[in-house]
Each structure stands twice: as structure tokens, then as C-alpha cells.
Amino acid sequence: MSTTTERVSTRPAPAPPARGRRKPNWNLVVRIALLSLAAVLTLGPVMWTLSTSLRTPSESFRLPPSFFPLNPDFTSYVQVFEQLDIFILVLNSALVTGLIAVGQMVTAAMAGYAFANLKFRGGGALFSIVLATMMVPVQVTIVPVFMLIRGMGLSDTLLALILPAIPTAFGTFLMRQYFLGLPADLAEAAAIDGASPWRTFRSVYAPLAVPGMAIVGILAFNFHWNEFFRPLILTISERNFTLPLGLVSLQGNLGTGSISVVLAGVVLSMIPALVVFTFGQRALQDGLTAGTGK
Amino acid sequence: MSTTIPRRERSKQAARPAGPAKAAASGRHSQRWLAWMFLAPTIVGMGLFTLVPIVASVVLAFFRWDIISAPTFVGFDNFAEVVQDPTVRVSFLNTIVFVVVAVAFQLGLALALAVMVQEKMPSWLRTFFRSAFFFPLILSAASVSIFMRYLFNEQFGVVNWFLSLAGIPAVPWLTTPGGSAAVVILVYVWQNFGFSFLLFIGGLASIPTETYEAASLDGATGWRKHLYVTLPLLSPTTLLASVIAIINALQVFDQPYVLTRGGPGDSTRTAVMVIFESAFQRLEFGQASAIGVILTLIIMAVTAAQFRLSKRFVFYQ
Numbered sequence: 296m297s298t299t300t301e302r303v304s305t306r307p308a309p310a311p312p313a314r315g316r317r318k319p320n321w322n323l324v325v326r327i328a329l330l331s332l333a334a335v336l337t338l339g340p341v342m343w344t345l346s347t348s349l350r351t352p353s354e355s356f357r358l359p360p361s362f363f364p365l366n367p368d369f370t371s372y373v374q375v376f377e378q379l380d381i382f383i384l385v386l387n388s389a390l391v392t393g394l395i396a397v398g399q400m401v402t403a404a405m406a407g408y409a410f411a412n413l414k415f416r417g418g419g420a421l422f423s424i425v426l427a428t429m430m431v432p433v434q435v436t437i438v439p440v441f442m443l444i445r446g447m448g449l450s451d452t453l454l455a456l457i458l459p460a461i462p463t464a465f466g467t468f469l470m471r472q473y474f475l476g477l478p479a480d481l482a483e484a485a486a487i488d489g490a491s492p493w494r495t496f497r498s499v500y501a502p503l504a505v506p507g508m509a510i511v512g513i514l515a516f517n518f519h520w521n522e523f524f525r526p527l528i529l530t531i532s533e534r535n536f537t538l539p540l541g542l543v544s545l546q547g548n549l550g551t552g553s554i555s556v557v558l559a560g561v562v563l564s565m566i567p568a569l570v571v572f573t574f575g576q577r578a579l580q581d582g583l584t585a586g587t588g589k
Numbered sequence: 590m591s592t593t594i595p596r597r598e599r600s601k602q603a604a605r606p607a608g609p610a611k612a613a614a615s616g617r618h619s620q621r622w623l624a625w626m627f628l629a630p631t632i633v634g635m636g637l638f639t640l641v642p643i644v645a646s647v648v649l650a651f652f653r654w655d656i657i658s659a660p661t662f663v664g665f666d667n668f669a670e671v672v673q674d675p676t677v678r679v680s681f682l683n684t685i686v687f688v689v690v691a692v693a694f695q696l697g698l699a700l701a702l703a704v705m706v707q708e709k710m711p712s713w714l715r716t717f718f719r720s721a722f723f724f725p726l727i728l729s730a731a732s733v734s735i736f737m738r739y740l741f742n743e744q745f746g747v748v749n750w751f752l753s754l755a756g757i758p759a760v761p762w763l764t765t766p767g768g769s770a771a772v773v774i775l776v777y778v779w780q781n782f783g784f785s786f787l788l789f790i791g792g793l794a795s796i797p798t799e800t801y802e803a804a805s806l807d808g809a810t811g812w813r814k815h816l817y818v819t820l821p822l823l824s825p826t827t828l829l830a831s832v833i834a835i836i837n838a839l840q841v842f843d844q845p846y847v848l849t850r851g852g853p854g855d856s857t858r859t860a861v862m863v864i865f866e867s868a869f870q871r872l873e874f875g876q877a878s879a880i881g882v883i884l885t886l887i888i889m890a891v892t893a894a895q896f897r898l899s900k901r902f903v904f905y906q
Contacts, residue, residue, distance in 0.1 A: 322708075322811075323709070326708065326710065333698075333702055333718075333722070334721040337721050337725060338724065340736060340740055340779075341725075341728075343736070343740065344736045356745045357745075358750050359750065401630075403631070405627035405628070406627060406631035406632075409623070414621070414624075416621075421632070424640075425631070425635065428639045430892070432836075432839075432884070432885065432888065434840060434861045434881060435642075435884065435885050436639060436642035436643060437868075438642075438649065438864075438878055438881070439642035439645035439649065440638060440642050441868075442645070442656075442874075443638070443641070458638070461630075461634055462630070462633075467631055492619050493623055520729070521727075521728065521730065522729075523842075523843045524843065524861075524865075527865075540731075542731065542735055543731050546738070558736060561735055564729065565732065568727045568728060571727060572727045576723070580787055583784065583787065584788060584791060
């Protein structure tokens with residue numbers, strides 16, 4: 296499941312040229328030049344966002360553009376707190392994302408364990424149904440989900456965002472794979488020691504499942520922190536908005552003179568994603584490509 | 590697509606302790622009980638929030654309903670109206686053009702970059718490039734569209750500033766149909782090529798090095814090596830990457846919604862945007878469901894077609 300990349304790179308290279316008459320490796324030079332161009336185009340817009348948010352609001356639209364925050368000015372960061380109830384937005388986003396992530400980790404671990412390690416009738420068919428639900432796009436179910444939420448009296452609450460997102464087909468699939476990868480002897484040993492199925496899960500498998508659950512949690516966090524479509528439909532009043540929604544409406548409300556204020560909000564909203572990127576990049580990459588056979 | 594699942598079931602049965610039959614039976618009983626306890630949250634949740642809505646969506650497509658008055662059965666009227674509605678037609682056409690251009694661009698870029706990254710180079714540099722290309726995936730499409738809208742601004746946008754350095758006059762990116770479509774595609778590909786890139790990296794790593802050595806011995810060099818070795822051996826990954834990319838692109842919403850609101854005119858309106866607008870702005874829930882059903886059928890047809898084609902063109906080792 297993990298991407299093993301070192302194999303191609305360790306391919307025995309042609310004999311290194313003798314010292315002294317070293318020829319520049321043109322292939323390498325061209326490749327690095329092209330890749331660097333792509334990296335500049337990928338990171339440039341983000342650098343511009345960061346350094347423009349650190350200009351004063353009146354300077355923010357002035358050209359030439361700024362890509363490096365040489366004289367950082369934090370006026371925009373003060374103003375974004377005045378223009379936008381950003382505490383509420385952060386609190387809503389954190390609450391929604393956190394509860395979905397925890398909910399997914401727990402329910403996916405339990406369901407994944409049941410599919411991987413417990414014997415019961417109809418398991419195979421049930422697992423196929425769970426997998427099939429992954430193919431249905433959220434836009435198709437959103438109208439009935441909206442009605443259902445209204446019927447449950449939850450419309451325009453944070454629970455409207457949280458509850459429907461907790462059951463996770465992909466997380467269940469990931470955890471099932473994860474438990475199948477753990478040694479089977481553990482269950483046998485526990486059974487010989489007379490442990491009940493619950494004890495076997497609680498004291499043997501659950502502690503071992505933590506890394507797998509972390510992947511489910513990181514994926515859920517990344518997806519729902521950035522989510523736009525469902526909050527746009529399922530929340531109505533501004534006190535229930537999440538960060539992306541709040542930022543889009545801020546851009547709509549402010550004129551072009553306050554670019555840096557909007558961008559300060561964008562930068563603030565990226566911080567949790569940056570933390571995940573720094574510490575969980577490997578887990579995120581493995582999780583995103585899991586189930587694709589790579 | 591094959592995920593290797595360790596064959597555990599068999600070994601578990603074989604190694605089951607041959608205790609008294611009664612104990613085994615009660616063990617199986619408590620296993621079944623625990624299994625259903627563990628599955629309950631997921632199954633109840635999915636039934637309520639996925640399976641019931643799928644069925645409801647299909648049923649609703651045959652009714653006219655504005656939430657306020659009682660729904661009335663209208664047969665295939667919703668489908669007939671939707672198919673004739675010029676906005677819906679344009680939006681589906683836009684979506685198809687978007688999918689073709691964006692996916693081709695995304696896959697081509699990702700493949701070229703993956704091949705270049707995987708060849709010999711200092712490993713710290715490879716790590717840097719991989720992280721850089723992956724980075725946009727962790728951002729929210731809404732935030733990305735917010736800052737991209739400033740970058741593509743006609744008068745003070747950075748993109749036009751760079752173009753002016755090269756003597757190119759200001760491009761009206763977001764105020765013309767062609768410009769808007771180009772921006773939506775560029776912004777979408779900018780954020781998503783990293784995912785295809787990761788898949789291609791994985792695919793390239795699984796090509797045995799001996800194949801390249803054999804090709805070198807036969808005198809293949811440079812691009813010929815990639816044409817005759819990399820492309821055929823990578824075709825399962827290419828199929829997978831294109832299926833995922835097409836399914837995702839068919840559902841594009843965040844970027845056009847934030848960048849252009851579908852305009853100017855209907856030039857960047859997409860299929861999901863018309864679902865959103867008919868349901869939550871015009872309160873035509875039946876028509877919205879009908880459009881959703883059509884979109885789902887298209888997604889299923891594309892997926893099926895790709896796996897059909899793969900039997901003919903994909904080379905499995």
C-alpha cells in the first residue's frame with residue numbers, strides 16, 4: 296500500500312565519468328530546470344498569498360507583486376478579526392472537523408474489525424454494499440439528506456454537518472485492510488487464553504490499530520476542514536458557517552481594496568492543513584492512494 | 590486495482606483450537622453478537638444518510654415538489670423538461686468539455702513530472718519536488734479559488750503583470766467566456782495534478798528495473814525507452830488515474846462557484862451547479878433529483894466504458 300519509490304532510483308547507473316573530464320549531465324540539468332519551473336508555478340501562488348497578506352491593506356494591490364514578506368505588516372490580520380467573526384468560524388470548523396474525524400476513527404475501526412476478524416453471516420454481501428456506496432457522488436444524495444435533516448429538526452445546526460459525515464465507507468475499507476494486515480496468531484493466542492471476542496479486540500487489536508485509525512483521522516480532517524459544498528447547503532445562518540464559507544462571503548462583501556484582509560483569512564485557515572502536511576504527509580499520501588492497489 | 594488481501598480466513602479456520610463443541614459454538618455466538626454491535630453505527634448511519642437518500646433521490650425525480658405544497662407525481666416530465674432546458678444542456682456540455690480538457694491536461698502533466706522525478710537525481714531534491722506537487726491537495730478548493738481570483742484579475746492581477754513583462758496585453762480572464770473557462774481549468778488542474786502524480790509515482794516504482802536494462806541492451810534510449818517500456822507497463826496505473834480523475838472532474842463545483850458563479854452568462858456553469866441552483870435557489874427538488882440521476886448514470890457509464898476499453902488496451906504483466 297505504501298509507495299516504494301526507491302527501486303527505480305537505485306537502478307545501477309552507467310559508470311561515472313572519470314574525474315577530470317567531467318561532462319555536465321544535460322539530461323539531469325534539463326529535468327531539474329523543468330521540475331523547478333513546475334515547483335515555482337505550484338508554490339508561487341501560495342507564496343504570493345502569504346506575502347500579500349503581510350502587506351498593508353492599501354499596498355496590497357500594488358504592482359510589482361510581492362512574493363517574499365520582507366517588511367511584514369500585520370494590519371490585515373488585525374482587520375480580518377474585525378471584519379469577520381473569525382473566532383466563531385474557527386470554532387465551528389474545529390468542532391465539525393474534530394467530531395467527524397473522531398467519529399469516523401471509532402466507527403470505521405469497529406466496522407473494519409467486524410469485517411476483517413469476526414465471523415457472521417452476510418458479511419461479504421454487506422461489505423460489497425458498503426463499497427458500492429463510495430461510488431455515489433454526494434451531490435446526488437444532498438437533496439434527500441437536506442430533507443432528512445429538516446425532518447429531524449436539525450436544519451441549520453452543526454449536527455447537520457457532523458452526523459451524515461460520520462459513517463465512512465472508505466474509512467471502513469481502510470481499517471478492514473489494516474486489520475487483515477495484522478498477524479492472525481494474535482487472535483488465536485487470545486482465544487486459547489480464553490479471552491472473549493470483546494476482550495480480544497479491546498486488549499489485543501485496538502491498541503495495534505492506532506496507526507490505521509490515525510490515517511482515517513488525518514484524511515477526514517483534511518477533507519472536512521476544506522469542505523465547501525455541504526456547508527453551503529446545510530448551514531443557513533452565519534453563526535453556523537465554517538471557515539471556507541465565511542471566507543468566500545468575506546471576499547464577496549469586501550471590495551478589491553482589502554485583498555490583504557481576505558488573504559490574511561485564507562492564510563489563517565491554512566494553518567491546520569500546514570500542520571497536517573508537516574507531520575502527517577506520509578500518512579496522508581498513503582491514505583489517499585490506499586485502495587488503488589499502489 | 591487488485592488489493593492483496595492476506596488469506597487469513599482459511600488459516601484461522603484451520604488453526605481454530607479443537608476445544609469442546611459447546612465452547613466453540615458459544616464463541617461463534619458471541620462473535621456474531623459483537624460483529625453486529627460493531628457494525629451498527631456504520632450500517633445505520635449509511636442506511637439513513639446514503640442508501641435511503643439514493644432511493645429517495647430516484648423517487649423524487651418523478652415528482653414535482655417545492656417543499657411547501659404536497660408532492661405530485663409527474664412521471665418522466667422532470668427528465669423531459671431538464672433535457673430541453675437550455676441552461677441544463679449548456680451546463681452538461683460545459684462539464685464534458687471541462688472533463689476532457691482538464692483530465693487530459695492533468696494526466697499529461699502528472700505523467701511527465703512523475704517520469705522526470707523518478708529518474709536519477711539527488712534524493713533530497715526528489716523529496717522536495719514530491720512535497721511541492723502534493724502541497725495544493727491539502728488546501729481547500731474554496732480558499733484556492735479566492736486567491737486565484739485575485740491573481741487572474743484583469744487590471745492588477747499578477748498573471749497579467751507577468752504577461753505584460755513579455756509584452757502581452759492584459760487578458761480579460763474572468764469577464765469573457767473563454768477566459769473564465771481557461772481559469773477554471775487552470776485552477777482545477779493546479780490543485781489536483783498532484784494526486785495523479787502520486788499514482789504515477791507508485792506505478793513507475795513497480796516497473797521492474799530489469800525491463801529498462803533489457804531495453805537499454807537492445808539499444809533503446811531516452812524517449813524511445815519511455816515510449817516502448819514505460820507507457821505500456823504503466824497502462825494499468827493510467828487507467829486507474831484517468832477513472833478517478835474523470836469521476837472527480839464530472840463533479841466539479843467549488844472552483845467555478847467561487848471563481849465565476851457560472852458566468853459570464855452560462856459559460857462556466859457545470860452539472861453540479863445546476864443541481865444546486867434548481868434545488869436550493871428555485872426549489873425545484875424534483876428537477877434537481879432528475880439532473881442528479883442523469884449525472885450518476887453518466888458517471889457509471891464512463892466507469893464501465895473505461896474498464897471495457899481496458900481489456901483491449903491495457904497491458905497487464
